[in-house]
Amino acid sequence: MIQSDNHVHTAFSTDSTTPMEDMLKRAIELGFTSICFTDHMDYGFPSEDGKIEFLLDTPAYFDEMKRLEKIYPQIQIRRGIELGIKEDVVDKCINLVCEYKFDFIIASTHLVDNTDPYFDTYWQGIDEKSAILKYYEATLNNVKSGVNFDVYGHIDYITRYTPYMKKLRKDNLYDDIYSLKNVESFLDIIEEIFKILIYNGKGIEINTGGLKYGTNHPNPHERILKLYHELGGEIITVGSDAHETKHLGYDFNKASHILKSCGFKYYTEFTERISKFFLL
Ligand SMILES: [Zn+2]
Numbered sequence: 001m002i003q004s005d006n007h008v009h010t011a012f013s014t015d016s017t018t019p020m021e022d023m024l025k026r027a028i029e030l031g032f033t034s035i036c037f038t039d040h041m042d043y044g045f046p047s048e049d050g051k052i053e054f055l056l057d058t059p060a061y062f063d064e065m066k067r068l069e070k071i072y073p074q075i076q077i078r079r080g081i082e083l084g085i086k087e088d089v090v091d092k093c094i095n096l097v098c099e100y101k102f103d104f105i106i107a108s109t110h111l112v113d114n115t116d117p118y119f120d121t122y123w124q125g126i127d128e129k130s131a132i133l134k135y136y137e138a139t140l141n142n143v144k145s146g147v148n149f150d151v152y153g154h155i156d157y158i159t160r161y162t163p164y165m166k167k168l169r170k171d172n173l174y175d176d177i178y179s180l181k182n183v184e185s186f187l188d189i190i191e192e193i194f195k196i197l198i199y200n201g202k203g204i205e206i207n208t209g210g211l212k213y214g215t216n217h218p219n220p221h222e223r224i225l226k227l228y229h230e231l232g233g234e235i236i237t238v239g240s241d242a243h244e245t246k247h248l249g250y251d252f253n254k255a256s257h258i259l260k261s262c263g264f265k266y267y268t269e270f271t272e273r274i275s276k277f278f279l280l
């Protein structure tokens with residue numbers, strides 16, 4: 001049984017208004033033994049109105065966890081971060097990781113050519129295959145960047161936001177054949193990414209955000225999880241990517257079932273950057 005959520009956002013992230021304390025109370029309610037907060041740090045996030053977005057106030061973030069630890073000793077609070085990597089901010093990412101004692105670092109690709117695939121502009125003036133390939137190429141560069149992370153986040157994040165997927169979502173539909181095809185066309189480059197991660201002792205996560213979003217699959221897709229397992233990948237963390245309390249631990253029973261069906265026996269948690277394995 002999965003008793004910990006390892007991808008959680010709070011009001012310390014630009015895209016959440018949930019107080020950290022509320023999220024923690026919900027984790028206790030769910031009977032979790034620990035929670036790992038992973039608020040966003042995306043250096044150089046493009047801003048249209050000059051507002052600085054996705055920059056984490058790290059000292060305040062650590063202070064709040066220290067305060068909550070004293071009030072809620074019944075649950076272990078781990079200090080994580082979701083660090084958005086892109087070429088022009090690699091030095092900043094490397095410095096941040098050295099400066100603070102994080103328990104766990106998720107590296108993510110949120111921006112390609114300074115655009116988030118979440119936005120329609122990413123998909124304009126380019127065919128879908130090239131737009132997706134560009135995302136994996138950026139991820140391949142990021143895993144080679146020298147930033148010292150623990151797992152790579154939502155490897156196939158891009159597949160959630162293709163124009164067709166967005167249209168399906170609007171109509172509350174999903175298309176499993178399209179989803180599988182959209183994964184199988186890119187297995188070569190994903191394999192290249194995995195070989196580097198595995199060689200470097202890094203892992204991936206299963207992110208139930210895709211299930212919450214309505215794609216009928218976690219991120220990454222089951223086919224990708226199987227590939228990771230076939231290549232010898234063992235480190236896999238479990239996270240909901242919750243931004244609201246109602247999504248904490250989202251579909252974790254399903255995640256456990258999916259991981260087992262892909263060949264995994266254990267999931268991973270990180271404390272002080274050290275992995276520990278738990279039976280699924
Ligand atoms: Zn993310």
Ligand SMILES: [Zn+2]
Pocket residue numbers: 007009082241
């Ligand atoms: Zn996230």
